[in-house]
Amino acid sequence: MSAGPVKFAWGLVAVLLAVWALTTFVAERTVPTLLLTYFVLPQVWLVPTVAALLLGAWRRDGRAVLGGAVATALALLLVGWEVPSPSPGSRSFRLMTYNIARGTGGAAELARVISRAEPDVVCLQETNTVLPGVLRDLERRLPGYAAARSREVVVLSRFPVTGVQDRALPDTTRRLLRATVRVRGQPVTLLNLHFTTVLWRGGWAGARDRRAAQVRAVLQVARQTRGPVVACGDFNTPPRGLVDAALREQFSNAFAQAGAGFGYTFPARAPLVRIDHVWLRRASAVAAFVPDARASDHRPLVVDVTLRR
Known part of the structure; x- marks a missing residue:
């Protein structure tokens, strides 16, 4: 030998x-x-x-x-290959998180992607659209959803929206949208967000510190919230590193729990990384998948969620 x-x-x-x-x-x-x-x-x-x-x-x-x-x-x-180990139980609701790239794919195609997945709750990022009226047209094509809006993030829900709080993420113009929906009588808090990237023009160290501050802000809101919490959006973070580790202190990652394979979400035409996530607290994922959709530069992530009493 x-x-x-x-x-x-x-x-x-x-x-x-x-x-x-x-x-x-x-x-x-x-x-x-x-x-x-x-x-x-x-x-x-x-x-x-x-x-x-x-x-x-x-x-x-x-x-x-x-x-x-x-x-x-x-x-x-x-590379983030996941073997599913979904929680037992039936689906309480289906959630989609989707960075829509400021609506450049057009309202009609975005609406088709969303409707095909049949989500009960949709968390959108980059809703500050390039062309006026795209978001309004998208909402018109998705009847039956109540909307909670912020500058660049929107929550659409088939369940009643009982509370909305909009706040800035630290050191950025990006927002953290906190929306409470009532799922079959149980309040669920949604945190819809879009973190800055590590490619911030102020340098690597500045970007790192700003992202750490943004994670702390999300965790603080979660600690102050009772009941099930779902934090979702474009985290600009792969499933490794310190940002990922900090989130795991309070949450479980839905795709890691119930997804199969890579679950890559970006770029949409040939995905190489998973940077869009759904994080769950006092809730579990029974299924998670990434549809083959190209209406944006991201692919959406869809998660079937079961709630814990």
Whole structure:
């Protein structure tokens, strides 16, 4: 047996463990690890890991095959491959979160995408449309929904909307829209938001600090809220790093819980990252999926939610 395939496979395991640790525990704390977390597409690791697995099988080297299998499993973890473990129970309501790219796809196509999924609640981002009247036309094409509106985020609900609070996210013009809906007699708080990106013009450190402040604001609102809370929107955050870890302290990620596969939402034509999320507290996901839709530069995320009493 040649030592080459074994060293190659287990060397990849060591590298991938280091990447996982850096993107999980260091992440946004330094510029290099921030770039590794957000901008090095983890799909690049699948090519050498699968090659190591195949090379070990071709050489009939069990140690190399084992190393390749472990490396491939780690690569799938890094790319966000999910195996569903949905909560038991029936669906209380279906929610869609969708960044509509300021309506550039047109109201008719956006309405078709939304109607096809049949959501009870729709959380839209980038509703400050390029052309006047697009949002109004979209709402007209979706009858039966009550609306709660802010500057660039909107909640549409088939359930009664019993409370609305609009507040600014820290250090940005973007908004956090808090809407309370009554789902079969039970109040549910929706937090619809759109975080700034790490590509903020003030520099990496400034963007990191602003995003951390925005996460703290969301968590503070959640702590002050009783009952089920759903935080959803365009977080501009992959399912790793410190922003993701902070949210997991109070919430569970719906796609990680009930989705299958990658669940990538951006860019719509050839998705490579999952940056649109639904986070649940005192609620669980029984199903989660990303429709193949191209009316925006994002794809929507749809989640079937069951509530906890």
